[in-house]
Amino acid sequence: MDAILDTTVVIHLLRRYQPALAWFNTTQVYGITSTTWMEVMEGTTGKADQVRSKGILDQFETLWLTAADQQWAMNQLERFQFSYHIGMNDCLIASIAQRSGLPLYTHNLKDMTPLIGPLAVKPYP
Secondary structure (H helix, E strand, O other): OOEEEOHHHHHHHHOOOHHHHHHOOOOOOEEEEHHHHHHHHHOOOOHHHHHHHHHHHOOOEEEOOOHHHHHHHHHHHHHHOOOOOOOHHHHHHHHHHHHHOOOEEOOOHHHHHHHHHHHEEOOOO
């Protein structure tokens, strides 16, 4: 696996946002966290949208949280919740990038950079 896609990037791909489509490299192997999978599916507006979203999500390997990831995320939430207003889902997503050492392609640098530093990468404008 080369990198992890954050929810922001998956949503751009679903919406066929041109800069995301131009950037997306099908020769790379991308993963998504189980949290991203749930965020995307939760945002669907009907059965047809759910089926279409699942079709995109199924292209990526799902990365699962471990107990250590969850503990790390809990520590980060306690540390950054009030100073940076970082939420639970971002902590959970970042925990897998932190453990794996893989870059997390995201447009949410405001929340992800305090959590994982240079592993948070903005992939396109």
